[in-house]
Amino acid sequence: MENFTPVTGLIGGIIIGLAATLLLWFNGRIAGISGIFNGLVTNKKNHDTFWRLLFILGMVAGGLAHQHFIEPSYQPLNAPLWLLVIGGLLVGFGTSMGSGCASGHGVCGLGRLSVRSLTAVLIFLSMGILTTFVVRHVLGGL
Amino acid sequence: MEHIHKFKFFAFLAGFLLSFGISYSGMINPNKILAFLDVAGDWDPTLLFVLGGAVVVTLITFRFVMRMPKPLLSHKFMLPTLTKADRPLIIGQLLFGIGWGLIGYCPGPVFSALALGYAEPVIVMAAMIAGAFLYKWLQAAK
Numbered sequence: 001m002e003n004f005t006p007v008t009g010l011i012g013g014i015i016i017g018l019a020a021t022l023l024l025w026f027n028g029r030i031a032g033i034s035g036i037f038n039g040l041v042t043n044k045k046n047h048d049t050f051w052r053l054l055f056i057l058g059m060v061a062g063g064l065a066h067q068h069f070i071e072p073s074y075q076p077l078n079a080p081l082w083l084l085v086i087g088g089l090l091v092g093f094g095t096s097m098g099s100g101c102a103s104g105h106g107v108c109g110l111g112r113l114s115v116r117s118l119t120a121v122l123i124f125l126s127m128g129i130l131t132t133f134v135v136r137h138v139l140g141g142l
Numbered sequence: 143m144e145h146i147h148k149f150k151f152f153a154f155l156a157g158f159l160l161s162f163g164i165s166y167s168g169m170i171n172p173n174k175i176l177a178f179l180d181v182a183g184d185w186d187p188t189l190l191f192v193l194g195g196a197v198v199v200t201l202i203t204f205r206f207v208m209r210m211p212k213p214l215l216s217h218k219f220m221l222p223t224l225t226k227a228d229r230p231l232i233i234g235q236l237l238f239g240i241g242w243g244l245i246g247y248c249p250g251p252v253f254s255a256l257a258l259g260y261a262e263p264v265i266v267m268a269a270m271i272a273g274a275f276l277y278k279w280l281q282a283a284k
Contacts, residue, residue, distance in 0.1 A: 003186045004186050006187075006191045009168060009189070010195040012166035015162060016195070017163075017198065020160065021199060021203040021204070022155065026214045026216075027149055027152050027153060028212065028215075033160075037253070037270075038274045041274060041275075042278045055154065058154035058156065058158035059157040060161070060256045061161070062162040062165065063170060066166060066254075074258050075173055077172045083244060087241045088267070089269045090237050090241025090273065091245075091248060092271060092276075093274065094234045094238030094241055094273070095249060097233060101238065111204045112208075115225065115226070120231055123232060124238050130239075131244055133182055135243070
């Protein structure tokens with residue numbers, strides 16, 4: 001557990017919760033990143049298009065701001081291209097079909113005490129753990 | 143009448159803050175996500191503190207926000223209407239979990255890391271878009 005960072009994790013989590021609060025309180029929307037993004041790219045242009053785009057641009061800017069003003073915390077996985085493509089396809093397909101990801105079902109859905117979201121979180125967490133176990137300890141890495 | 147400019151500003155601000163929190167918490171780093179999912183390896187439980195911090199905030203704030211007749215900048219709350227875990231939710235979340243376990247990226251960190259100068263998040267985003275369209279086309283073909 002040499003890389004365990006509970007304090008910055010907790011502070012970052014609180015900031016994430018406050019961001020979700022802001023979007024619901026002011027705009028009445030759930031801060032589900034996959035829902036906002038999938039709606040932006042797969043729906044025809046409508047009255048939601050522009051704010052969805054601004055939300056995503058805000059996310060891109062937030063990551064840049066943190067890297068420049070606080071400290072770089074991103075490291076690429078350096079995974080092979082085929083793996084990134086298959087993983088990305090599954091994430092895009094799965095979050096569309098399953099109506100949400102860690103932000104929508106995790107942060108917002110659990111905050112709303114939604115049983116549907118709790119089910120979603122338990123499924124994607126256990127599949128993530130199982131997949132990582134198979135990749136690292138059964139297959140010995142990809 | 144929606145306060146349309148403020149609405150767009152708060153969409154950007156919420157995205158910015160959410161992404162800043164993802165970066166600050168370390169969850170922008172797919173290696174850290176995989177270290178969390180790898181419970182049988184050198185386990186890094188940080189993600190639990192991030193999700194815990196975020197959900198403690200939304201559990202408290204959403205209670206107050208949802209008691210308001212409407213959000214500050216819009217005429218009504220747009221909340222998910224489905225409450226039960228149906229088949230698409232379960233299958234979708236299974237697939238999302240597999241993708242997440244393969245590459246350690248979920249939609250949030252992809253956008254936080256999008257403009258940091260690495261190809262990897264851009265590749266994953268492109269594959270995510272393809273996955274979202276694939277699901278939409280399969281739905282339309284039904």
